[in-house]
Amino acid sequence: ESYNLANEINARAKTKYDTKNKLHEKKLLKLWELLMPDEVLQNRYGEQWTKIGFQGKDPSTDFRGMGMLALDDLVYYAKNHPKSARHALSCSYHPIS
Secondary structure, eight states, rough: OOHHHHHHHHHHHHHOOOOOOOHHHHHHHHHHHHHHHSOOOSSSSSSSGGGGGGSSOOOOGGGGTHHHHHOOOOHHHHHHHHHHOOOOOOHHEEEEE
């Protein structure tokens, strides 16, 4: 059983984010909704994404290292621990020195 879990995790990490995959895009937009419920996302590509920690205008490029596993984990965390996820996001705006 643990072998299957490890294989599944590795497979998700190797699954590249695909902007043409509607499920990938839907999951990315869900992450925005979960972390920024009071702010409407103006465009799929834009500076707004930096508000939730992405490096640039296209957040899909940030998943190159861990593939869909990274997005799956972020959505899981934001969905199942919303207060903690938003608190972590808030702390990223004002890091403790």
